[in-house]
Amino acid sequence: MAKLRSLNLVPLQITLYSLCLFLLFCICLCKENAGHSAYGYPFIRKASTFSSSPSSSLSGVDGGYDYIVVGGGTAGCPLAATLSRNFRVLLLERGGVPFTNVNVSFLGNFHLTLADTSKESASQFFASTDGVLNSRARVLGGGSCINAGFYTRANPEFIRKVGWDEQLVNESYPWVEQQIVQRPDFAPWQRAFRDSLLDIGVSPYNGFTYDHIYGTKFGGTIFDRFGRRHTAAELLASANPHMLTVLIYATVEKVVFDTSGKRPKAAGVVFKDENGNRHHAFLSRNVQSEVIMSSGAIGSPQLLLLSGIGPKPDLEKLNISVVFDNENVGKGMADNPMNTIFMPTNxxxxxSLIQTVGITKLGVYLESSSGFGQSMDSIRCHHGIASAEIGQLSTIPPKQRTPEAIQAYARNKRNLPYEVFQGGFILEKLANPLSSGDLKLVNTNPEDNPSVTFNYFSNPHDLRRCVAGIRLAVRVARSKHFAGFTRLDRPTSEKLLNISVRANVNLIPKHMNDTASLEQFCRDTVITIWHYHGGCHVGKVVDGKNRVMGVDRLRVVDGSTFSASPGTNPQATVMMMGRYMGVKILRERLGKDAGV
Structure with a gap:
């Protein structure tokens, strides 16, 4: 019996867990595909099956599309689904579908997609010029397929500042929530984090709510009780299947314009399929038909530039024909900087991913995560959701996070004992960074990343808030409520400390009273939480109805139009925005009685 008790049962538990996930995935896949195509819905197909419009007339063609939505992401899917209730819609997505991707579908594999840098990955790796490693979605459903799943609405002040119709906003959020949002299974680590936040004065306790309220709360999630992810792609179930065509592996190269009139007007798009063949898709002759960009905060400004809308000198350097000279395209790019503290556990x-959040009046949000993937090899390779490989964990300063440094880091970690990968994180995120940068093309290939600069902490106010946030995070980490997780005997503590240092883990800073030291800690350990935004600001690139200034029949509907990231996580508001703008457009054409 003693020998039996001493057996290491972890590999067996992992095998059983993986088997259960696989069986559950198969069951869910069978249910999803019942009566649908191989891609989940009958209107989804590969781009290579598309037949270009019979005419190349830039004035539009009879039988063309009422709306061409470029980007089947967090905003694009609900937008296309809504518009298709009354009009013919073509949705173009450069990636594949999430439904058969196990790394996307299950919480336990969350980190694997982010660490996957292959061309087939649902996320596309990029590094800003600041040296911070980052990811952008490349899959139907967009960022909702690769994020930590947390669902929370925007700050009411954000809605008022944007100028949206509050009644329609409050109708559009539930449309999303009823389809894909769940109440989380509140994890023990998250309970301890909640109690710690309350102990240090991040109050009141607001319980479970989607609303953005000062204090401590736990919010929604797009992971169900089985750990299965539900994405924006599932919002396509609300579409009219006879009016919507979704093409996957369709990479849009540019918007085509008719320049024969007084103002250029969008006539269609040019895109490449998965085999590299080029296709043209055109709008109908109706003057209200539109191309709508929903390619995200990186993709939409990039595509505007590729289409000839942007700073004339920059476009001419790349021999791009100038359609409209606008110096503001790609400007005002911002990313919410995040810093983490790793807490080794006994x-x-x-x-658990993000469930609980502390919304402070200092302009910082506190969040937490615990545990990692189920595979030991996976853990050693990726260090859960916070690996140096994906830019989430390293004491290596950003400018030194070279490919060579990352490879060396990954090699060294394979020889570390399991204990170093055992623990959780306290995350501190700046709410509304004042530091900003820009986006510029490096070439005319839409599949390549543009050059992006965020200028983290270039504004001293951001740095002061980071220091305040780190001090709060340390107080949480030292709370009595985490003692049961983190209390270690002295030999074990020393062992963990040594190996954590060797692993370049962000532990509690040593000099908590030294502001200059904490400022350096902020600079050296800055990472992203993937909430970048801007590049197509309202009033500078698009008007109050999100129509691109200087041209006709072209809009942008995504986070590139935001001057701030809404709430503690933007996905709820971006999905709501897709629904909201779809309803607004239908009402513009059909009146308030539009059947949506």
Whole structure:
């Protein structure tokens, strides 16, 4: 019996867990595909199956599309689904579908997609010129397929500042929530984090709510009780299947314009399929037909530039014909900087992503995560959701996070004992960074990343808030509520400390009273939480109805139009925005009685 008790049962548990996930995935896939195509819905197909419009007339063609939505992401899917209730819609997505991707579909594999840098990955790796490693979605459903799943609405002040119709906003959020949002299974680590936040004065306790309220709360999630992810792609179930065509592996190269009139007007798009063949898709002759960009904060300004809308000198350098000279395209790019503190634990703990949040009046948000993937090899390779490989964990300063440094880091970690990968994180995120940068093309290939600069902490106010946030995070980490997880005997503590230092883990800073030291800690450990925005600002690139200034029949509907990231996580508001703008457009054409 003693020998039996001493057996290491972890590999067996992992095998059983993986088997259960696989069986559940197969069951869910069978249910999804019942009566649908191989891609989940009958209107989804590969780009290579598309037949270009019979005419190349830039004035539009009879039988063309009422709307061409470029980007099947967090905003694009609900937007296309809504518009298709009354009009013919073509949705173009450069990636594949999420439904059969196990790394996307299950919480336990969350980190694997972010660490996958292959061309087939649902995320596309990029590094800003600041040296911070980052990811952008490349899959139907967009960022909702690769994020940590947290669902929370925007700050009411954000809605008022944008100028949206509050009644329609409050109708559009539930449209999303009823289809894909769940109440989370509140994990023990998250309970301790909640109690710690309240102890340090991040109050009141607001319980479970989608609303953005000062204090401590736990919000929604797009992971169900089985750990299965539900994405914006599932919002396509609300579409009219006879009016919507979704093409996957369709990479849009540019918007085509008719320049025969007083103002250029969008006539269609040019895109390449998965085999590299080029196609043209055109709008109908109706003057209200539109191309709508929903390619995200990186993709939309990039595509505007590729289409000839942007700073004339920059476009001419790349021999791009200038359609409209606008110096503001790609400007005002911002990313919410995040810093983390790793807390080694005395035992393996249940994996949890973001569930609880502390919304402070200091302009910082506090969040937490625990546990990692189920595979030991996976853990050693990727260090859960916070690996140096994906830019989430390293004491290596950003400018030194070279490919060579990352490879060396990954090699060294393979020889570390399991204990170093056992623990959780306290995350501190700046709410509304004042520091900003820009986006510029490096070439005319739409599949390549543009050059992006965020200028983290270039505004001193951002740095002061980061220091305040780190001090709060440390107080949380030292709370009595985490003692049961983190209390270690002295030999074990020393062992963990040594190996954590060797692993370049962000532990509690040593000099908490030294502001200059904490400022350096902020600079050296800055990472992203993937909430970048801007590049197509309202009033500078698009008007109050999100129509691109200087041209006709072209809009932008996504986070590139935001001057701030809404709430503690933008996905709820971006999905709501897709629904909201779809309803607004239908009402513009059909009146308030539009059937949506």
């Amino acid at each position: 035992r393996p703990i249940k994996q």
